[in-house]
Amino acid sequence: MNLESTVRGLHPLEIKVLLNFKGSEEITKNDLMERLSYNEGQCNQAFSWLTSKNLLKEKSRTGRIFYELTELGIKYQKEGTPEENILKLLSQEGPLTISEITKRLNLENRDVGSAYGKLSKEGLLSMSEKKEVFISCDNFEEKLKDLRNLLNKLFKSGRVPEESLREEETEILKSLSRKRSSSRGVFKILEREDIIYTITEAGIKAKELLKAGGITGEEIGAVTPEILKNGEWKNKRFRSYNINIPPVRVLLGRKNPYGEFLEKLKDKLSSLGFEEFDGPLVETEFWNSDALYMPQFHSARDIHDVYYVNNPSHAKEIEQPYLDQVAASHENGWKTGSRGWEYKFDRDFTRKLILRSHGTVLSAKTLTHAKVPGKYFGVVRCFRYDKVDATHLADFYQTEGIVLGENVNLKTLLGLLKMFAEEVAGAKEVRYVPGYFPFTEPSVEVHIKHPVLGWFELGGSGIFRPEVTEPLGIKVPVLAWGLGIDRMALMSLGLEDLRELFSNDIEQVRLRRRK
Amino acid sequence: MPKIEITENLLTHFAGRKFSEKELEDIAVVAKAEIDGRNEEEGLIKIELNDTNRPDLWSTPGLARQFRIFLNDKEYCYNFFSGSKETKEYGSRVIKVDPELKKIRPFITAFQADGHEVDEPQLLDLIQSQEKLCWNFGRKRSSIAMGIYRADLINFPVHFRAADPDLTGFIPLGEEKKMSLREITKKHPKGVEFGWIVAPFNKYPYLEDNSGNTLSFPPVINSAHLGAVKVGDSSLFIELTGTDLNSLLLAASIAACDLSDAGFTIKPVKVEYPYETSYGRDIVTPYYFQKPVVLDIDYSNKLLGEDLTIEETAGYIKKMGNSIAVEDKKIILNPPPYRNDFMHPVDIVEEIMIGRGMNSFKPVPPEDFTMGKLSSTEEFSRRVRDIMVGLGYQEMIYNYLGSKHEFVEKMNIDSDDIIEIKNPMTENFEILRNSILPNLLNSESVSGNALYPHRIFEIGKIAVIDSRENYGTSTKNYLSLLLSDREAGFNEANSHISAVFFYLSMDYSLKEAEDPRFITGRCANIIFNGEVIGISGEISPQILENWGIEMPCTGVEINLDFLIRS
Structure with missing residues (x-):
């Protein structure tokens, strides 16, 4: 500086x-x-x-010794020392026993005892045959004068340097100073350093x-x-501040940055004319797969691909006429012009409760009450029977939706995908590839060149099969789409592991920022 | 989705040409395939096949066939198929089916392939495609299982029997001693893997020739004698057993076409059933069972958004290897013998799309006007979230799956209303959460080093068992918050609840409550419109101890659905 x-x-x-x-x-x-x-x-x-x-710099430092009164010392200065008080009492009342003295002066036994010991040693007091103490000296006040003077002097000036005292005074001070182990000293010895500074x-x-x-x-x-x-x-003027002092950290209320990312995605989709749908976490096999024309014997429907609910294990009923119509479309195509999957539809299995494994469930359910033309979307929690690692989660968000319209077709599907590529992912280059989903025909995957991530698959889409739409009461073509937004979410949060999107760690979440 | 590994040489051999990396990626689109990886040194290519209804593409000859048809614009012709109108010569090759199999494993299809010496890459490819077919399309061998044998050792007719599992035995592949069928299901690795398919039955499927030599114990294992095919064999007998006749006929057709492409002569086999099937009691296989599908080009033009002529449309369909007839504005498609994925005319529309090429369709922006809208739950959640942020809380986002240990045991609650998963993969994900508080406490328990105070919340879904509902469960939208600090207490939390309700322009009241999760006398129900919609209180030290938390915590949980509905 x-x-x-x-x-x-x-x-x-x-x-x-x-x-x-x-x-x-x-x-x-x-x-x-x-x-x-x-x-x-x-x-x-x-x-x-x-x-x-x-x-400033330090020029020299010298050690000095000071004395001051302890709390007991202050008390003695004001109320007199036990010795002073005993002598005063005896001089007024004549001889008294130790216990009488103790009682009269409201002192403790040991204080009176030690004061008597000290005073008798100096010849100021003696004890009679009746165990009474009496004054055995004329000029007792003279003998106590030094201590009294010291008490008064220290009381007045607080801290007194050693060099300003006489040798006898220093000896008294030392003898009555608090020892390390005792708290009953009258004086306190302070060792201080005097430092001299220069500019x-x-x-x-x-x-x-x-x-x-x-x-x-x-x-x-x-x-x-x-x-x-x-x-x-x-x-007056105001004192200038040092503006370079590092700021103190503030703890603030904040949205979760992943939540903000999802919020922005929802806003974007609703700005593009999509209406949001929502639904329960627990679903039936019927809506999760059967209504999407996935045959009940399909390998993707094995026990090891979805989570089943233990209890209750089945829904009470499946809404009609959808159950009959979907069952018929599996068995023989119903009125859809399809030959169907040609097997016996299991009406017990279809009621089985599961944790929804994809957002398309809600697309299917929305068909039963959808507007035409209509656009719908959902960013919803789904569950998969998957080993959890950096790229797979057992519970995660999926972004899905549908577009219904008299005149929607493959080219409007491509137009929709292009809009998602540009508006949601900010991509300039888009590639369409034929795909496969059991519930759409034709099916198209969209690959995009993301400005940061490069080429990757943004999503899957297609036109719902008539075996999906007609049993649910829809006569017009329906575009169905799903977007994989996880990689963009990770990038936007500067993360590399999907598990961190759902972090438990308060500090990690507090410090996480969006790019 | 099946993934296969093929050798570049074999692909070149079957396709009749070499592909550069770029060419291969481009042509793969025709088969909805993706190149997953390439090992230049060993000449191996890994390919992922997306279409689970096209098992014909899961082998090198099948994939090469689709490429070759597309590039050469020429359909294939196989002359060994019998059908409803024509039966091919089967000689002495006959399989007799035991009536008892009707309830166990009712169907079998078979053919013989002669006149070509099988080499190692072909044998490996054959085994791989057989496995993919039986695993992915045949539901782990339960609906389709395939066996390949040395035809020169078989004495026809072959008998497909329902056999006593204890009295019937043979030396299975990979063993040296004779084992009974039951022993095989218990001790042989393939028996352990596939024994479940036959386990429910008293008798097991069993194949032997007329001299009593064992072919196999389908769908489990071949015999070590007839069923050990080696490089250099030039006469093979192939059979497929299973539960769905159409799938078996298709799988046999695919295998026959693949072996025919490899240079074998396909010789039909007659199967004699003692019971009726969709195609009669005697079926000579390979058998063409597919039915024609009719497409109206107005329909395809509407879905494609194009105005293609009938000639153009027919051309694109043929380019994919389909044989068709044109009648006025209709196209009648006879599926190739190796495909059975035309269920509806819409399936032909996709053939047109791929045949014409994806790039020929120009994207058109959506035209219909529709009103965009967020759900009422989302709108309301955002209002609440803004207030929570204003109160200084950090929003958290948690997984909805958890363990009983955390959501029940550590919370000292009973698990009556908790939704358990029947088939959990790990104990970390064995229940669907019934409350957000355990998630918040879990955060606190791992965040003791983070600067205090801690104020965290989540607005999210929970679910509980609810017998009044059709689904027996119900999903609810919750707000939960946790305060953790030296002084974090009931009164501070109540100030925050009060602020939330004030800014939502709603009223609430508190009523003293007892709950094992909270300290008695410092816990209250939150009442809204006369109903209990939440709880607030200082978390009991016992719960904190369960979580290993050494800082006072106060938690609040509110069912937002009551507020959204009001």
């Missing part, structure tokens, strides 16, 4: 130090306290900030810059309602 921006970012505590001292001057904490009225905390902040910015070359230049800029350290820090009200800001 250059000096200008350092100077701009200086705190008033730092500014005042720089402005108030000369280049060669030695600066100590006491100086700041005296000349700038800083408290100890402010002194420490100013020194630590200025030295870290290399505007550096950079500091001198910073000071010049401050002067040139007219910065005094009296600038306003915070804009408050009070100064707005009283107008105090009018003749």
